[in-house]
Amino acid sequence: MSGIDWLVLGVIAVIIFIAVRKIVKDRKNGAKCPGCNCSGCKHSASSGNCAD
Amino acid sequence: MKIALAGNPNCGKTTMFNALTGRNERVGNWSGVTVDKKEASIKHSFAPEGENLILVDLPGAYSLSTYSTEESIAKDFILQEKPDVIINIVDATNLNRSLFLTTQLLELNIPVVVALNKIDLAEKKGNRIDVTALSEALKVPVVCTVSTRSSDNGLPELIKAVLAAEEFGQEERVPFVRNDRQRYAFINELVRDAERKKLSSEQQTLQDKVDRIVAHKWLGIPIFAAVIYLVFSISQAWLGLFLADFFVGWIDKSYEAVASLLGEDVNPVLAALLLDGIIGGVGAVIGFLPLIMVLFFCLALLEDCGYMARVAVVMDRFFKKVGLSGKSIIPVIIGTGCAIPGIMSTRTIKNIRQRRTTAMLTPYMPCGAKLSIIALFAGVFFADNAWVGTSMYFLGIILVFVGALIIRKITGDYSKSYFIMELPEYRIPSVKRAVISVFGRAKAFIIKAGTIILVCNAVVHLLQTFDWKLQVVAESAPETSILASIAMPLAVLFVPLGFGMWQFAAAAVTGFIAKENVVGTLAVTFAITNFFDMEELALVEGGAEVGTILGISSVAALAYLVFNLFTPPCFAAIGAMNSEMESRKWLVGAIAFQLGVGYTLAFLVYQFGTLFTTGSVGEGFGAGLLIVSAIVATFVILMRRGVRKHQIRTSVQAVKS
Numbered sequence: 037m038s039g040i041d042w043l044v045l046g047v048i049a050v051i052i053f054i055a056v057r058k059i060v061k062d063r064k065n066g067a068k069c070p071g072c073n074c075s076g077c078k079h080s081a082s083s084g085n086c087a088d
Numbered sequence: 089m090k091i092a093l094a095g096n097p098n099c100g101k102t103t104m105f106n107a108l109t110g111r112n113e114r115v116g117n118w119s120g121v122t123v124d125k126k127e128a129s130i131k132h133s134f135a136p137e138g139e140n141l142i143l144v145d146l147p148g149a150y151s152l153s154t155y156s157t158e159e160s161i162a163k164d165f166i167l168q169e170k171p172d173v174i175i176n177i178v179d180a181t182n183l184n185r186s187l188f189l190t191t192q193l194l195e196l197n198i199p200v201v202v203a204l205n206k207i208d209l210a211e212k213k214g215n216r217i218d219v220t221a222l223s224e225a226l227k228v229p230v231v232c233t234v235s236t237r238s239s240d241n242g243l244p245e246l247i248k249a250v251l252a253a254e255e256f257g258q259e260e261r262v263p264f265v266r267n268d269r270q271r272y273a274f275i276n277e278l279v280r281d282a283e284r285k286k287l288s289s290e291q292q293t294l295q296d297k298v299d300r301i302v303a304h305k306w307l308g309i310p311i312f313a314a315v316i317y318l319v320f321s322i323s324q325a326w327l328g329l330f331l332a333d334f335f336v337g338w339i340d341k342s343y344e345a346v347a348s349l350l351g352e353d354v355n356p357v358l359a360a361l362l363l364d365g366i367i368g369g370v371g372a373v374i375g376f377l378p379l380i381m382v383l384f385f386c387l388a389l390l391e392d393c394g395y396m397a398r399v400a401v402v403m404d405r406f407f408k409k410v411g412l413s414g415k416s417i418i419p420v421i422i423g424t425g426c427a428i429p430g431i432m433s434t435r436t437i438k439n440i441r442q443r444r445t446t447a448m449l450t451p452y453m454p455c456g457a458k459l460s461i462i463a464l465f466a467g468v469f470f471a472d473n474a475w476v477g478t479s480m481y482f483l484g485i486i487l488v489f490v491g492a493l494i495i496r497k498i499t500g501d502y503s504k505s506y507f508i509m510e511l512p513e514y515r516i517p518s519v520k521r522a523v524i525s526v527f528g529r530a531k532a533f534i535i536k537a538g539t540i541i542l543v544c545n546a547v548v549h550l551l552q553t554f555d556w557k558l559q560v561v562a563e564s565a566p567e568t569s570i571l572a573s574i575a576m577p578l579a580v581l582f583v584p585l586g587f588g589m590w591q592f593a594a595a596a597v598t599g600f601i602a603k604e605n606v607v608g609t610l611a612v613t614f615a616i617t618n619f620f621d622m623e624e625l626a627l628v629e630g631g632a633e634v635g636t637i638l639g640i641s642s643v644a645a646l647a648y649l650v651f652n653l654f655t656p657p658c659f660a661a662i663g664a665m666n667s668e669m670e671s672r673k674w675l676v677g678a679i680a681f682q683l684g685v686g687y688t689l690a691f692l693v694y695q696f697g698t699l700f701t702t703g704s705v706g707e708g709f710g711a712g713l714l715i716v717s718a719i720v721a722t723f724v725i726l727m728r729r730g731v732r733k734h735q736i737r738t739s740v741q742a743v744k745s
Binding site for chain 1: 353355535539542
């Protein structure tokens with residue numbers, strides 16, 4: 037693997053790390069689905085209303 | 089300081105909550121949209137410096153003597169958590185009915201401020217309300233509000249009144265009525281003194297005339313079908329496609345920019361993972377965003393103008409006939425956005441069998457995630473594609489009815505319940521509210537694509553790049569990959585459905601993680617990075633090339649679409665079903681039911697479609713017929729057992745009485 041290969045691998049790893057971290061963070065906040073910040077989340081008292 | 093927003097259903101509580109807090113909670117021009125309480129801080133522009141005012145939006149309630157679950161949420165919060173002040177939102181267009189709750193709230197010895205909301209609509213009707221007389225009779229401040237307006241809406245005055253009420257408290261009151269009859273007498277007298285109502289003539293109003301057509305028991309159905317067809321035409325054929333073309337152009341440019349940045353020197357496996365797995369896979373899903381946004385914009389306008397409430401009325405009698413509650417309509421309609429809130433809103437249904445049945449059937453309505461699959465297959469295989477989306481929508485509704493009928497027979501529970509729904513007035517829909525709602529959904533869609541879809545596509549790409557010895561798979565032998573070897577046994581089951589290829593099996597499985605994954609996985613496994621490129625793939629011109637790459641017939645494509653739409657929803661929605669059903673037996677039964685229905689429907693579509701188009705049945709007919717017969721036989725046996733159970737129960741009751 038050349039230097040540029042390691043760089044590309046690093047970029048891919050960072051992208052996947054950020055995505056996984058967001059998924060885990062959302063799960064911890066109680067979101068049933070990444071991106072959804074309303075239904076089932078603690079901060080909206082599980083409103084059952086999914087505007088987002 | 090905690091302030092509660094309390095009032096009748098559809099008096100505008102959530103709209104006021106959003107206006108005062110800057111939040112974007114779902115509002116709807118009909119009752120029963122809010123099913124749980126929501127909390128947020130009031131914006132600093134309304135609150136005095138250093139003061140933290142917490143506003144709690146409660147579900148609508150007609151009284152404190154609770155009947156429904158959401159009413160008990162409102163009652164429990166007020167009685168147990170004792171807010172510092174209650175803002176009682178009173179619908180100025182329906183003063184008489186709204187004041188029943190007001191009189192009950194006044195007896196709680198918590199400071200109350202009355203917000204006379206929708207005052208603009210009342211004035212438009214020619215009604216005049218003497219605010220001073222009302223305030224003097226109730227002995228509380230009354231402030232006129234129009235929370236849909238961005239300025240001159242009475243909200244600053246309302247908060248001032250709330251702060252004053254909290255400071256000076258409320259005089260101790262003893263219940264001023266002994267029973268509901270006295271309460272009504274008090275309200276009637278009060279309304280007689282405070283309200284001057286323009287007498288409606290015997291002639292029908294314009295709204296009545298429109299309702300006689302739109303909410304007509306027979307005419308209402310073709311009108312609804314036409315409206316949905318128009319919505320799908322706008323979103324999937326006209327405006328949506330036009331916007332998607334621009335949008336996908338940008339995605340293509342970023343793909344090309346990254347490709348040129350990588351050049352030729354980078355390891356081809358890494359370059360393919362980044363370009364085809366991550367950027368291509370996510371881009372293929374994101375490409376459908378404009379279509380979905382336009383569709384949700386149209387649906388938001390329909391809901392806001394009051395039309396969706398009429399659809400609920402049209403559908404109500406069918407729901408009752410199949411043993412569902414009229415309240416089941418609300419989860420089904422909410423489920424068109426996302427199945428999860430739809431399933432969660434079933435908690436307002438009191439009858440446990442009806443609640444579980446509705447939670448089981450709500451995912452049959454095509455949600456936002458499934459729309460990308462519809463758009464892909466409709467665009468690629470069917471030139472005039474608006475009918476595909478419309479028919480999937482109506483097939484979903486039919487499945488809800490048929491499913492409810494089957495479940496009623498299986499459970500042997502023939503209980504009925506009645507539902508009264510107040511029809512909201514027609515109004516010009518707010519473009520601003522629709523835009524806010526659509527951008528909220530778009531944000532969620534992008535986050536989902538950038539997280540779960542991205543990770544899934546990367547994993548799918550890696551699994552199809554390597555074989556079990558972790559050697560890179562040759563381009564000529566993709567079936568040796570890890571992904572292919574996992575998906576192939578499953579693909580055998582799909583041969584009678586017309587899509588017995590490992591790529592389709594893999595996409596169907598990743599679809600259970602999130603339905604958008606179906607599109608993403610197909611893009612990765614078939615190495616298609618753009619489903620919209622007019623020149624290369626000619627999506628709107630019939631999509632012959634994409635169809636050729638995917639390698640299945642139009643009939644098989646329709647069967648695959650049906651299979652993905654009507655088999656179990658994503659895991660998140662299954663989780664919501666689990667929490668609302670509160671029964672492992674029901675959950676397992678629901679998943680088995682959805683799998684059986686999805687498989688049977690896809691089989692029927694493929695085999696009958698192939699018979700109709702080619703004159704002979706499709707591949708794997710015999711094996712498929714065996715599987716489908718077993719599914720149908722299981723349903724029939726369970727239904728007979730349920731009917732017998734019902735008969736025994738009825739005879740026991742007859743003997744007892």
